[in-house]
Amino acid sequence: MSKQSSDQSQPKKAQKKHRFFLNLYEDCAFTKCPKCETNTKIRKFPLVIHIKPHQLFVLNKQCKYCTNCDLIIVKKQEIESLMAFGFSQINTEIIGNKYLVLGTIDKKDWKENQKSCLSPHDIMERMFIFADEWNFKVIPAGWYPKE
Template structure:
């Protein structure tokens, strides 16, 4: 039996939280999409890679399900924060692909606000997500009992759009 390669993680700390990105601006996830219990809030620095080579941590208040250990980030809120951050210094980066992939220790995030840290330094204090998903929803309305409701498509971004695309 061949040996499995160990998973490669960015963060040196053990993986924490399952993460769901909510692409729907009108859905706020006050209940967990997995178990249906009420969600609370958890404010954590999220580590985000933006193509081609930018790494940023933003302190963001996620919805949190304690039972499922699930963080829920709202795409439109996160993209608005990213656009505000880069509008002055690096506007050419707005609209590039990005990936939210880890959390960062709050102490390290505070230190990096004063003195920027290298990716290697951030990696020592980062925890990757256990899993990453995007929220899926079906269309509302009346359907025949044998008919499966069609999937609802998320709307396009309004904030995270490059000036060249407008």
């Protein structure tokens, strides 16, 4: 049995896809991948976000994406402003709560969620969790001692 056919039979939640970096820096856009230095692309990804205490939110967001590293880069400030706007009409108590970006879902699943509002269980079953979460420290340009 090939690896590909066995992956298709697993629930998606058991599959890992993409690497993720939550960009905390307001002044860094990461037009180049912080890992491999190639130019990043702009792609839309349906991100699955868990907001405490018990809220799942699916956000179809434009993100920086490195095709070489399979790395999705998302600005923290953009996510938070979009979540605040999204919940300002339906549940203001959740605005400002802690959250965690868990993974992505397929575009077709995102469209289905837009039409029929999938249950949290269904979203979790269809979700791809991130293969890895990366963190990068920005070092400002300038002259530094050799050490």
